[in-house]
Amino acid sequence: MTRADAAPLWIKDPLAILANGAERGIVVQDGRIVELVATGRTPATSDARLFDAGEHVVLPGLINTHHHFYQTLTRAVPDALDRELFAWLKALYPIWARLTPEALDLGMTLAMAELVLSGCTTTTDHHYVFPAGLEEAVDIEVAAAKRLGLRVVLTRGSMNRSQRDGGLPPDSVVQDEDTILVDSERVVARYHERGDGAMVQIALAPCSPFTVTTSLMRATAELAKRLDVRLHTHLAETEDENRYCLEVHKCRPLDYLEECGWLNDSVWLAHGVHFNTDEMPRLARAGTAISHCTCSNQMLASGACPVCALEDAGVRIGIGVDGSASNNSSNLMQEVRAAFLLQRGRYGVERVSHRDALRWATQGSAACVGRTDIGKIAVGAMADLALFKLDELRFSGTGDPLAALVLCGAHRADRIMVGGRWIMEDGQIPGLDLADLMRRHSAAARALRPA
Numbered sequence: 001m002t003r004a005d006a007a008p009l010w011i012k013d014p015l016a017i018l019a020n021g022a023e024r025g026i027v028v029q030d031g032r033i034v035e036l037v038a039t040g041r042t043p044a045t046s047d048a049r050l051f052d053a054g055e056h057v058v059l060p061g062l063i064n065t066h067h068h069f070y071q072t073l074t075r076a077v078p079d080a081l082d083r084e085l086f087a088w089l090k091a092l093y094p095i096w097a098r099l100t101p102e103a104l105d106l107g108m109t110l111a112m113a114e115l116v117l118s119g120c121t122t123t124t125d126h127h128y129v130f131p132a133g134l135e136e137a138v139d140i141e142v143a144a145a146k147r148l149g150l151r152v153v154l155t156r157g158s159m160n161r162s163q164r165d166g167g168l169p170p171d172s173v174v175q176d177e178d179t180i181l182v183d184s185e186r187v188v189a190r191y192h193e194r195g196d197g198a199m200v201q202i203a204l205a206p207c208s209p210f211t212v213t214t215s216l217m218r219a220t221a222e223l224a225k226r227l228d229v230r231l232h233t234h235l236a237e238t239e240d241e242n243r244y245c246l247e248v249h250k251c252r253p254l255d256y257l258e259e260c261g262w263l264n265d266s267v268w269l270a271h272g273v274h275f276n277t278d279e280m281p282r283l284a285r286a287g288t289a290i291s292h293c294t295c296s297n298q299m300l301a302s303g304a305c306p307v308c309a310l311e312d313a314g315v316r317i318g319i320g321v322d323g324s325a326s327n328n329s330s331n332l333m334q335e336v337r338a339a340f341l342l343q344r345g346r347y348g349v350e351r352v353s354h355r356d357a358l359r360w361a362t363q364g365s366a367a368c369v370g371r372t373d374i375g376k377i378a379v380g381a382m383a384d385l386a387l388f389k390l391d392e393l394r395f396s397g398t399g400d401p402l403a404a405l406v407l408c409g410a411h412r413a414d415r416i417m418v419g420g421r422w423i424m425e426d427g428q429i430p431g432l433d434l435a436d437l438m439r440r441h442s443a444a445a446r447a448l449r450p451a
Ligand SMILES: [Zn+2]
Pocket: 066, 067, 068, 234, 270, 322, 323
């Protein structure tokens, strides 16, 4: 793997680039973008080495704001097919209860490899299943991310409201509140990096209103505030969740969130499908952002997130692929296209362009994870880049290269740079044998399923 170089590198004359004033490319040095090179100019930086990007469309690296990596082990499970969220979860919990550290490592590595290949430079993950033996799930995840060189915001998930307390999950996959809070504090102290350029960050993430007690929701918010880390959870995903909240908490999910001390600018929420017009300005005023998970919402027939209405109210929107068992894919570039199609269908050609969808997956996603140093091509930003070639049949004959990525369905990047390091070159992730990974991952997935 190539290391970030102190020497400047001119990514020269791209076919197209998602930035203004960078028609002749950009110069990166010490992990950051140090110069944009406009039409007719050459870099002011002397001695820059060259990377000829004449065949590449250059994007800010895409940022994935919601996922459950371990679910790559339970894709297209027969018993979970054709079910909505609650029934789908009940079909899968018993399989997830059998997760082992080895299987988890394979599931996480495979998910991250899929993301990198699809143009992702920063990803979150929401790991909330902690059966006995899997207490160090976050540690396993940090190690896997470091091996790949991917920037990550890992969330220490949790569930403590199981069937015996009126929740949805079986008792064997939940932990008690003290265990969760102690481990949350441990992983923040051990792994959370602060400031620009952080490669590993930790956020806290109780799973959902129907799997976590009110006490744990409140205690987690207090802990996150004390430790100065972000908060994440699922909210407003389905009508079932609305009914559950009204029945158990006597209010709608957003009211419940506020009661728990969660309506603020350190929070980003997955889904946000079922917010009403009174709730949208409240989210905006609070600075709470939404991760739009198009494919998952369609797969589970949860509904369609009102992305443009939320944006018009002032809410920041990012993109998330969601778990590989609901989406069944971790391809972030395809998620951009899916979000573009769904939202354009809903709001029209005047409101939604390919540039909006790319903005959601870059600047919008950066806002979800509370970062200003990524998600854009600008002087001072981290050198996190996704380079795509237009050398497949689907692109032949295209006019606008940037539009072609979204409209023609780009699904695989050619090169990925994170913090000035190439972590993928010529379509390959150095040091990762994909065939061997798939063989071991498939074997682990088979072993988890009941005979
Ligand atoms: Zn999810």
